[in-house]
Amino acid sequence: MSVLSVKNVTKTYNRSGKPALSHVSLTVQKGECVGIVGESGSGKSTLAKCVLGLYDTDLGMIDRPKKLQAVFQNPSSSLNPKLRIMDSVLEALEGQHHMNPSYLAKTGNDRRNIGEYLLDLVQLPGELLDRYPHQLSGGQKQRISIARAISIEPDLIVLDEPTASLDVSVQANVLNLFKDLQDEFSLSYLFISHDLAAVNFMSQQIGVMKDGELLEVFPQKKLFSEERHHYTKELLHVFRS
Numbered sequence: 568m569s570v571l572s573v574k575n576v577t578k579t580y581n582r583s584g585k586p587a588l589s590h591v592s593l594t595v596q597k598g599e600c601v602g603i604v605g606e607s608g609s610g611k612s613t614l615a616k617c618v619l620g621l622y623d624t625d626l627g628m629i630d631r632p633k634k635l636q637a638v639f640q641n642p643s644s645s646l647n648p649k650l651r652i653m654d655s656v657l658e659a660l661e662g663q664h665h666m667n668p669s670y671l672a673k674t675g676n677d678r679r680n681i682g683e684y685l686l687d688l689v690q691l692p693g694e695l696l697d698r699y700p701h702q703l704s705g706g707q708k709q710r711i712s713i714a715r716a717i718s719i720e721p722d723l724i725v726l727d728e729p730t731a732s733l734d735v736s737v738q739a740n741v742l743n744l745f746k747d748l749q750d751e752f753s754l755s756y757l758f759i760s761h762d763l764a765a766v767n768f769m770s771q772q773i774g775v776m777k778d779g780e781l782l783e784v785f786p787q788k789k790l791f792s793e794e795r796h797h798y799t800k801e802l803l804h805v806f807r808s
């Protein structure tokens with residue numbers, strides 16, 4: 568079952584310029600992580616924003632699920648500095664009242680119970696609920712963003728460079744968390760990154776973008792295969808050296 572279908576999407580920012588996305592098609596199946604790798608300016612963020620419905624497209628079609636969430640690069644700008652963590656972590660759930668996640672059977676409708684349950688899923692202690700974002704580390708803040716994203720049991724989460732602003736030592740922990748959550752809840756991700764090693768670690772399918780085009784999409788196991796596009800081989804060369 569597919570949770571996202573992007574068909575022939577083209578997006579140009581200014582009419583005379585060249586497209587930031589050109590005839591891009593891809594699908595994400597339930598429980599699968601599709602990783603999109605490309606260098607700066609290749610169109611990855613534009614793709615993420617089109618998928619999220621933040622930008623209109625010029626051409627093509629996007630069939631997205633209703634329960635859609637995102638985790639962005641910078642957790643500091645994703646969390647309201649004036650809200651306690653408790654209020655941020657419950658923001659998605661409380662903003663969409665028709666959501667009825669399965670864990671409510673365990674937690675009841677008690678805010679603190681729900682907050683503690685969600686923090687536990689991202690391996691944070693419940694006592695952080697009473698703090699403000701500035702009292703947390705970058706990695707902790709990103710875990711709060713992740714807890715908020717998974718709180719509505721979304722059909723798809725778009726991850727747009729979710730570890731790029733974190734210390735290198737923390738990046739692997741956060742990627743491991745995404746993987747554990749994917750295994751536990753059959754989550755589906757569209758994972759966007761300039762980091763081929765991260766994409767290789769996370770994804771079951773890999774897509775390579777360059778100059779607004781999705782050059783190829785292939786199973787992760789085929790990354791080192793001879794049939795890869797020559798540009799993918801160039802990226803691999805950098806990755807190995």
Ligand SMILES: Nc1ncnc2c1ncn2[C@@H]1O[C@H](COP(=O)(O)OP(=O)(O)OP(=O)(O)O)[C@@H](O)[C@H]1O
Nearest residue numbers: 580581587605606607608609610611612613614761
């Ligand atoms: N708001 C905008 N207005 C005009 N042009 C834009 C805008 N956002 C992106 N672009 C252009 O669209 C192209 C694709 O940019 P995009 O940000 O999607 O790439 P990216 O792969 O995500 O790069 P990065 O990793 O640097 O963010 C680039 O040429 C960029 O300059």
